[in-house]
Amino acid sequence: MTVHLVGAGPGDPSLLTVAAAELIRQARVLVYDRPSMDAIAALAPADAETHVVGLRRGHRALSQPEVNDLLVELGRRGDVVRLKSGDPFVASRGGEEAVALQNAGIAVNVIPGVSAALAAPAAAGIPLMLRQNSVTATFVDGNDDDEHAEPPDWHALARLGGTLVILTGRGRIRRIAAKLIEGGRAPDTPIAAISAASRASQQVLRGTLSTLPAPLPPPVTFVVGEAAALELTCTSPKAS
Template structure:
């Protein structure tokens, strides 16, 4: 049933042959945007990532076709080319296509690549932003992305590419900014990244926090320091998906988290 409230402007209808690139947020279905729920109720083809909570898919229309297109490091995964071809093919059939991605489709979600494929195929599309885990997970753990006491900027960086790979971050240069760095998909490359941070001038005592499975039932939070980040992560057995905060703002959790009532 459509949302009926004087609060909301009219919602756009998902037209046949149209694709919506929609962010599903960090996991908890309650953190979906209203527009994302609206899209889920209209789509008759849904192509979703591995990190989309199964409960979110239960919001889909009963006749919707569900396609899994997950990408997980070190595991058999859908190729981006195949995903692009799938959403284009479904749209050309006249389907109302929802490409559902964890977090935000344009923040390390390859939404830009999919948008480009749609433009090249002449397929109209819309973007529905979602809460990205790099900001939402720390906030829910009591770590502000920015604070006047610690920082006025924050860096979001994908950590799954090794140094020298095309598009890989220059970790030493990022460390030299002195600003907090939020790492996505970084556990596998963590030793290399930490070593580069130290070469870039980050103190061994720099606060660091790992948040694994944010907003999920198996969420784990590990507080440590840069010098112990790799060893503590290994000993704890913490697993992806994980967001890692390295910087002065991570230390704010000690004073902010005790009074926080979790969602």
């Protein structure tokens, strides 16, 4: 009995790893977060038992402890494929699920995936590290309202410079931008907002820390720094 924590990548099914695609196609029990992953979940057998644990019309999202309990319950019955957006261990709480499963004596198999931290900037034509403007890239979870976690030190991140990639910070980006400016980042520092990276519905808007891009539908990845002003691709991910 094993729970496979499978990195589902940024959203385009063609960006799944071979290992991830094979596990999904063989799944008997599949757990995933949101209807936006339906195209990937559709690779599973038609008779697979599926559980959507994220917010969807007419149903509330399960809390993380509830998801942990569900995975333990299902894992005690047999193998489970648990889809995680991007990479299971990058801003997707796969680590918390792995701890809960191991504490329950259930084997865990982690299949790495393409994190939105890397895929979203690439899909938008933004090189995170370019010698002419940035030789460092820092990744941070913008969802800093968890009472059990220490919030990011935005002032320290501002002083660090380079390229900053903010995940899951859509609802807090105005406060985050203000803290980065307070910490020393110039108000005219470029920022890019990337929505639904790699999907047909991908949108990219650019602005600055003082003039933020208009809100975009989730999931959104933000890139802050000189690189965010660049656009080094001229075709959409679906055009090839």
